[in-house]
Amino acid sequence: MSNVSGKTIWITGASSGIGKGLALALAAKGGRLVISGRNRAALDEVAAECPGSIVEAFETTDLDALPAIVARVEAATGGIDWLINNAGISQRSLALDTDFAVYRTLMEVDFFAPLRLTQLVLPAMVKRGSGRIINNASVAGKVGSPLRTGYCAAKHAMVGWSDAMRAEIAQHGVQVHVLTPGFVATGIGRNALRGDGSQKGDGADPVDAGISIHEAAEQIIAGITGNVPEIPVGRDGAAEMQLLDLKRQDPEACFKLMAGMAPAAGR
Template sequence: MDFTNKVIWITGASSGIGKALAIKLSQLDCKLILSSRRETELNLVKSQCHNPENIVILAFDLANYDMMKPIAEKAISKFKNIDILINNGGISQRSLIIDTDISVDKKLMEIDYLGTVGLSKALLPHFITNQNGHFVTVTSLMGKFGSPYRSGYCGAKHALHGFFDVLRMEHEKDNIKVTLICPGFVNTDVSKNALTGDGSKLETLDKATENGLSVEAFAKRMLKAISKGKFEAYIGKKETIGVLLKRFFPKLLHKTVMKSEVR
């Protein structure tokens, strides 16, 4: 797939992976809708992009998952069409199950799962009418296997795989594509913004994240996977081997993760 003349909507576009995608895509002949909660930061991203006249800002909160229809309508009105939705917005977690209040699990599900599902369902009729569309959802390797300190995050990301696998099956007849992008460690502020057991932010960049792929390298590989229409893409360093271990050697994966001391 060529991105030329496509209208691409990116959530979580104010920083990290979303920001890197916006900057790279702005160099191509396409139009962008950039979304996150933070309008000021979105405008800063826009100022760093090429062809800003082809970029519009639409700020909203994924936590408002039951109010996505008017947001989708507003997005469509910007360029009268949307070809690709990149569901990149979300939040992570760093806390043990025993120390995590149920309100944190609820917030992770509301933002990472229900917010993404609500937005995608709101846009789905537009894709059906056009008999064309592409949902690209950034999950995580944690959507394929688990790791300590990420129980609620893993649950939300696993749920996304279940939902979007079914969406792909039900709407193949409508020429609607689904690509699930599963990052490993990427050098972003994801751990700094991660929720702890009481719902406060961790405010710390862990070593594994710091040593992860650069957002530029990740975005390049992600766009390649989207252009090829892949069902799933696992993008990272050696941690991606966990997907194969989970499938064929689950006990070995368990032992490997337990030895890794990843937090």
């Protein structure tokens, strides 16, 4: 029996991208899934490929609704073994061109929403003495990248929160994993926010050249079942994955490299 089989696993942002890849892979390995997102129709399509899964469609930033949703999920499943906080949104805009409201949206979606859901799920895990919290950050949660000031801020916050929480709850038998994906071929670039809050839309984006969602899912699951606290996800040797080491080994070189990547903007 695998480390996944029979586990009740709740995945947010499961209707597409990495979340969908994880849902399909974990279902194939015997996981009992709760899949969440905003798009009920897309979730139903994923659920059709994940027999026995429960669909909970909701807006992750509707914080007032979360207690009732968590109570309903826990009653239906008997308890969550893994919570995968995967839902998120990215950004493609210069700091000088980004409305304050966009920063608020990025922090609400990418940080406060997963934090609140975790607050509600964690006590039952602690009481049982087992469980896993898996937070999908990004290489952008470790390195400051141009056009992503708000996204990087939210993902750095997620990494810091996760690291501190890990230190506190290890004594209760609950593990915390942080995912740091580089380029994965998903719609995250297309759905990213511009400075005025509109979506970037179609057009070239570096993530499009990344690994598939299925490759990403296998790397993530291997890291989780291998008890790896921080799990890099991406193509071996890819430039963005090398940034994880460069930031530790030579921060100044990393800062200069990022500055060189910033688009020219006349003012």
